[in-house]
Amino acid sequence: MSAPADVVVIGGGQAGLAAGYHLRRLGLDFVILDGQESPGGAWRHTWDSLRLFSPAAYSSLPGRLMPPQPGETYPDAAHVVSYLTDYEQRYGLPVHRPVRVTGVHRDGELLRVETDSGTWRTGAVISATGTWSRPFVPAVPGRTEFRGLQLHTVEYRGPRDVAGQKVIVVGGGNSGAQIAADLAYDAHLTWVTLREPRYLADDIDGRALFDHATARRRALDEGRTDTGGVASLGDVVAVPPVRAARDAGLLKAQPMFTRLTASGVEWSDGMTGDADAIIWCTGFRPALSHLAPLGLRGPRGHIPTTGTRAVGEPRLHLLGYGDWTGPASATLIGVGRPAREAARQIADLLR
Structure with missing residues (x-):
């Protein structure tokens, strides 16, 4: 299959869905390519007892409040999966799955997205693949000797x-x-x-963390002193x-x-x-191998960006990988704002 689209979003988790919401509001033709078998992104694969840091109302994607989970102040992963499934259906987002993207290439005035299900040619790409598929384990001596x-x-x-x-x-x-x-x-x-x-102080949850991250970004944008971000709190x-x-x-x-x-x-x-x-429990690295053909990788495996837009390729936006692609952009509540800005910039570019 070879198909055109104004925008191709790679990844159908929370960041990809937030991007889809704003692209739809702007009237753009787009597809979301997701490597998972069903909705929910990385939340489908977490440990059983995982809970959100914030109450449901403060853990929502744009346009749709997450409903509370009965009997729980902080929803569990299964509740998040249900919410993301409903969100995708409510807005009729055009998610194709399972589709594994193998590479994004320059193709004249367009970008060419190669997958195991065909090729899409597009004016812009939003990469929203997250980090869950790239777990990091440090190179500690003796790792191969341990028998457990x-x-x-x-x-x-x-x-x-x-x-x-x-x-x-x-x-x-x-x-x-x-x-x-x-x-x-x-x-x-x-x-x-x-x-x-x-x-962190016992009364601090995801709401306060998002506010702190946003205040830090505002201070940096205005040339004021760096507040240190969330890491300064604990x-x-x-x-x-x-x-x-x-x-x-x-x-x-x-x-x-x-x-x-x-x-x-x-x-x-x-x-x-x-x-x-x-x-x-040693963290993750951004899943960016599909972008290797563009030759954009910088220090620490990151692609240099201005906001969400790649410095070396203005048709590419990166969303949801952490603060380097928007304050708290790897969180449910935090991804909406950078998703909106990415969609607006892409709309301006395509026009």
Whole structure:
């Protein structure tokens, strides 16, 4: 199949749907190409106990409030999947799935999007593939020697997989804290972090984080002093399960080990610890391999952007990868504004 479209959006998760909402409002012809089998994006693959940082009303995409989940202040991942499914259907967004994009190429005045289901030629591309498909595990010495189970955040589902075992959770961010709290009651837990965990104040949730990120972007745009962004507040949002495990004394972080052994880990002072399983909550990298033919990659694997627009290719916008593509743009509540700006800039370009 070879088809034209004003805009091709790559990725049908929250960022891709937000882009589709604004492209539709501007009257543009577009398609959304999604590699998943069904709606929901990365939320379809999270661990069982994951909860949002914010109440439903503050976790919404543009145009449609997320309804509350009965009995829950902070909705779970299944509720988010249901919301995204309804959002896609409510606005009749033209999502094609499963379609895997293999490359985006320059093709004269157009861009050519190659996929396993055919080719689209388009005036502009919005890349909204996120990071979930590119888990990062640091190159710690001895990783191949360890004989136990190694999982990344993307593979963890719940305590049942390691109940009663000696488990080391690596990572001092939100995923590390939440998974450590999840395991604190059912496994022999060791939580390892690069530095002492920095908890945000207990009354801070996603609403406050979004406001803080937005204020920082406004300050930078106006040439004022950098407020430091969300990172200046701390690393871990104290959602109720994390708060409960912390207050019960079950989340006591140890410093990062220096190497893995066949049976566990070893610290710089020679101390060792046995482990049956290690769970790496060590983050992700942006999934941008489909953009490699454009030759735009910069430091740390990022593509330099002005807002969401790629500096080296004005027909390409990147959406939802983190603050470098818009304040809090990797969150449900935060992606709407950069999605709107990307759609407006593309409309101006095509006209």
